Amino acid sequence: MKLKVDIEKRLGDFCLRTAFEAEEGITGLLGASGSGKSMTLKCIAGIERPDRGTIELDGVTLFDSSRGIDLPPQKRHVGYLFQNYALFPNMTVRQNILCGLHHEKDKAVREKQLETMLSTFGLTGLEKHKPAQLSGGQQQRVALARILVTKPQLLLLDEPFSALDSYLRLRLQLEMRETLVSFGGPVLMVTHDRDEAYRMCDRIAVMDNGRTAAPKKTKELFANPETLSAAVLTGCKNRAAARKVGEYEMEVPEWGIHLTTALPLRDNLCGVAIRAHYFQPRSDRNRFPVLFVREMEEPFEWVIQFRIPGQKEQTENLWWRLPKDRRPQKMPEALGIAPENVLPLYPTEDL
Amino acid sequence: MFAYLSTISLYPLWNSLRIAAIAGVLVFFAGILCAYYVARLPRVIKGILDVILTLPMVLPPTVCGYFLLLVFGAKRPLGIFLQQFGIRFVMTWYGGVLSAFVVAFPLMYRTARGAFESFDENLAYSGQTLGLSNTYIFWRIRIPACRQGILAGVVLAFARALGEYGATSMLIGYTPGRTATISTTVYQLWRTNDEMGAFFWVAVNLVISAVVLLAVNLLERRQKKAVKA
Numbered sequence: 222m223k224l225k226v227d228i229e230k231r232l233g234d235f236c237l238r239t240a241f242e243a244e245e246g247i248t249g250l251l252g253a254s255g256s257g258k259s260m261t262l263k264c265i266a267g268i269e270r271p272d273r274g275t276i277e278l279d280g281v282t283l284f285d286s287s288r289g290i291d292l293p294p295q296k297r298h299v300g301y302l303f304q305n306y307a308l309f310p311n312m313t314v315r316q317n318i319l320c321g322l323h324h325e326k327d328k329a330v331r332e333k334q335l336e337t338m339l340s341t342f343g344l345t346g347l348e349k350h351k352p353a354q355l356s357g358g359q360q361q362r363v364a365l366a367r368i369l370v371t372k373p374q375l376l377l378l379d380e381p382f383s384a385l386d387s388y389l390r391l392r393l394q395l396e397m398r399e400t401l402v403s404f405g406g407p408v409l410m411v412t413h414d415r416d417e418a419y420r421m422c423d424r425i426a427v428m429d430n431g432r433t434a435a436p437k438k439t440k441e442l443f444a445n446p447e448t449l450s451a452a453v454l455t456g457c458k459n460r461a462a463a464r465k466v467g468e469y470e471m472e473v474p475e476w477g478i479h480l481t482t483a484l485p486l487r488d489n490l491c492g493v494a495i496r497a498h499y500f501q502p503r504s505d506r507n508r509f510p511v512l513f514v515r516e517m518e519e520p521f522e523w524v525i526q527f528r529i530p531g532q533k534e535q536t537e538n539l540w541w542r543l544p545k546d547r548r549p550q551k552m553p554e555a556l557g558i559a560p561e562n563v564l565p566l567y568p569t570e571d572l
Numbered sequence: 573m574f575a576y577l578s579t580i581s582l583y584p585l586w587n588s589l590r591i592a593a594i595a596g597v598l599v600f601f602a603g604i605l606c607a608y609y610v611a612r613l614p615r616v617i618k619g620i621l622d623v624i625l626t627l628p629m630v631l632p633p634t635v636c637g638y639f640l641l642l643v644f645g646a647k648r649p650l651g652i653f654l655q656q657f658g659i660r661f662v663m664t665w666y667g668g669v670l671s672a673f674v675v676a677f678p679l680m681y682r683t684a685r686g687a688f689e690s691f692d693e694n695l696a697y698s699g700q701t702l703g704l705s706n707t708y709i710f711w712r713i714r715i716p717a718c719r720q721g722i723l724a725g726v727v728l729a730f731a732r733a734l735g736e737y738g739a740t741s742m743l744i745g746y747t748p749g750r751t752a753t754i755s756t757t758v759y760q761l762w763r764t765n766d767e768m769g770a771f772f773w774v775a776v777n778l779v780i781s782a783v784v785l786l787a788v789n790l791l792e793r794r795q796k797k798a799v800k801a
Binding site for chain 2: 323
């Protein structure tokens with residue numbers, strides 16, 4: 222099972238030009254709002270029509286502009302979980318799920334599959350309820366049951382947790398991850414939330430302004446984002462332009478310091494990113510003096526802003542986060558950073 | 573009093589009800605289909621069609637009647653053509669259906685369009701990805717989701733059709749027992765100084781309107797309960 226997408230679509234000033242492949246497992250499309258994530262899903266489902274390109278699922282062509290193929294959504298076998306779940310408000314839970322079974326002519330089979338779904342998703346007893354009477358989590362389960370009962374070959378999830386409060390979100394993410402693993406086929410999940418992407422996805426493709434980078438393993442992406450947009454989306458707080466000055470050494474003019482890396486740098490290095498968690502008061506690698514600006518307390522961490530004495534004016538303060546139990550009595554006068562935590566950034570076109 | 577009432581023919585009541593009912597059903601289907609398809613057209617064509625379809629609502633009904641006579645008149649090409657099939661809209665009761673339809677249509681069309689515009693398209697999309705046919709989605713998901721607006725449109729259109737006077741009197745005139753409707757009868761009786769008769773038909777009209785409004789209120793309350801339960 223494999224999904225291959227290579228499409229282009231213009232919408233006013235915005236141009237979506239995306240090409241990627243997704244295999245079994247959960248692939249995340251991580252991007253800011255307006256980056257074309259939902260549009261990509263809609264094109265794959267057949268709800269929107271790309272201007273040109275091809276979409277292939279498991280060897281079957283769903284869309285090919287050059288051959289004039291454009292299967293209607295009804296024939297694509299693609300399940301789509303909408304952000305607001307799109308349950309039919311005039312139908313009960315039972316009727317909603319039966320919508321996914323309308324092609325099944327044998328009533329006994331239909332009832333049996335319905336029963337299985339209801340019990341799998343813990344919906345037994347809610348059959349006669351209307352969607353408006355259900356909690357957000359129940360609505361999501363009904364929507365998933367309604368989709369999975371159609372036995373789709375691909376699942377598309379459009380920001381599936383954004384309609385829930387944060388307390389429910391984590392619990393449902395755990396539950397959904399189990400459901401998706403047992404689904405077995407490829408899953409494409411759109412999100413703008415880096416924590417959600419990290420928890421849920423095996424691989425992540427970063428989307429920026431209509432372009433998609435090739436999916437990377439989640440841990441690799443977070444360990445080495447490589448592009449500015451990936452650094453921003455994976456939550457790197459500290460970013461600056463940088464220039465290569467040695468095989469393992471870069472100059473960061475905005476901060477007025479040189480940093481060394483663990484891996485050799487490429488010549489087209491354009492920036493550097495450092496996660497707020499990775500500054501170390503005791504490390505003597507990449508050590509530089511710091512001036513404290515302000516601090517803020519969070520439930521389990523301290524957030525500290527500081528500047529480097531040689532830092533250019535009008536550049537942003539740097540961020541340091543550290544667990545409460547590791548906070549030194551007196552703020553250190555210098556901080557260091559391990560070379561493997563200095564993340565080099567390269568221009569997007571070169572990847 | 574009773575002696576007087578027994579002399580009144582109830583034909584106008586029956587005629588008005590059948591005209592309004594038939595026109596109402598036709599307007600229901602035509603209105604929602606037009607509302608659905610016009611909303612999907614390119615902007616320029618949509619704008620032009622929107623004006624044409626809404627025009628009868630703002631034109632004086634007599635002007636509508638004038639245009640109807642211009643098209644369906646006995647000596648006009650279309651009128652002559654239809655007469656070959658025995659269809660004549662001038663001076664017949666079903667001509668009243670035509671005039672009521674034309675005048676009531678924009679009310680249904682506008683309200684249905686408003687209702688469709690607030691419809692969450694994701695419902696239709698999710699229906700498609702579940703494999704439901706577009707016809708099923710339209711009648712079983714879109715229409716029920718928009719039923720408040722559509723019901724309002726039907727009631728408005730039915731009431732308008734029931735009370736239609738201007739276009740109707742021009743197209744089908746007033747022939748007792750053949751084309752007389754409640755509203756043309758009220759005018760005719762008042763004109764001929766039959767105040768008692770005019771009052772009777774006014775009262776009939778009031779009762780029908782009250783019943784219609786009451787039915788709407790009951791329906792709405794039932795719906796609200798169904799949503800809550």
